[in-house]
Every structure is written in structure tokens, then in C-alpha cells.
Amino acid sequence: MASLFTKILDGQIPGQVVHQDEVCAAILDIMPLTRGHVVLFPREEVDHWIDVDGPTRDHLFEVAATIGRAQLSAFGGERTGLIIQGFEVPHAHLHVFPTKDAKDFDLTDREQTDTEELATVAEQLRAALA
Numbered sequence: 001m002a003s004l005f006t007k008i009l010d011g012q013i014p015g016q017v018v019h020q021d022e023v024c025a026a027i028l029d030i031m032p033l034t035r036g037h038v039v040l041f042p043r044e045e046v047d048h049w050i051d052v053d054g055p056t057r058d059h060l061f062e063v064a065a066t067i068g069r070a071q072l073s074a075f076g077g078e079r080t081g082l083i084i085q086g087f088e089v090p091h092a093h094l095h096v097f098p099t100k101d102a103k104d105f106d107l108t109d110r111e112q113t114d115t116e117e118l119a120t121v122a123e124q125l126r127a128a129l130a
Contacts, residue, residue: 003091005041014115016122019067019129023059026067028118028125029095031110036075036125037097040064049084049092064096070128071098081105 008015009025018038019026026040040063042056052060068080077098084094085107097104113121 003045004089005039005091005093006043006045009043016118018122018125019063021063023056024063026063026096028113028122029097030118031112032097032121033081033095033104033107033110034075034077034097034099036071036121037095038067038071038125039093040067040096041091041093046092047086047090049086049094052092060094064094067096067125067129068098070125071096074124074128076100083107 002010004013005027007013008027009017009020016028017025018028024040024042026038029037029039040060042052042060044056046052064082071077071080075098078100081097081099081104082094083105086092099105
């Protein structure tokens with residue numbers, strides 16, 4: 001069965017895609033830690049990040065760095081946060097987000113963002129990535 005992320009890429013469910021290439025894709029998290037929070041994942045459905053092959057893993061981290069720079073440019077922050085956790089969706093993924101404080105890393109304290117706000121954030125981030 002296709003993962004939530006694959007369903008978004010296939011257009012089966014809505015999502016704001018801010019990056020995609022032949023290896024991976026990034027979508028806005030609907031329950032962001034901070035404005036501009038994305039989830040970056042390989043197109044191949046691998047459950048655990050330690051099982052992602054080396055070239056794909058390297059590519060994910062390169063794309064995460066590019067997205068992180070764009071997030072800081074578009075939304076500000078002291079640093080770009082990166083979390084690999086994997087409990088929400090059984091498809092390896094990286095949380096990449098601009099951050100000002102260590103408190104921003106709490107994945108248990110989040111609220112869903114409305115569709116219009118997600119569309120605005122996606123436009124800002126796509127512009128910064130261009």
C-alpha cells in the first residue's frame with residue numbers, strides 16, 4: 001500500500017510540494033513546528049532511514065541543506081533544524097525547519113495549519129528555492 005507521501009505525490013490527497021526530483025520530494029508539514037517546516041523523503045518507500053541506500057541518503061542531505069538555506073532566507077531564524085524520527089509515517093523522512101530556539105524541536109506540541117496558510121508558505125519557500 002502506498003504511503004501518505006506517495007499518495008500526495010500521485011495527487012490522491014492534497015499537499016504542498018515545494019521540491020521534487022527523480023530521487024526525492026519535499027512537502028510542507030501540515031502540523032509545522034515553525035513556519036516553512038517541510039518533510040523531505042525519498043521517492044522509494046523505505047520504512048526506516050537506516051535502510052535508505054547511501055547515494056539516496058547523501059542526496060537527501062544535500063537537498064535538506066538547500067531547503068534549509070531557503071527557509072532561513074524566506075522565514076528567518078538562527079539555524080535550520082533537522083529531525084529524523086519516523087513514527088508518524090512508515091516512509092523514511094527528514095523534518096527540515098527554520099528555528100530560533102531548542103524548544104522548536106518538540107514534535108508533540110503542534111497544531112494543524114489551514115490550507116490557505118500552507119499555500120502562502122509554499123509560494124514563499126518555492127520562491128526562495130528558485
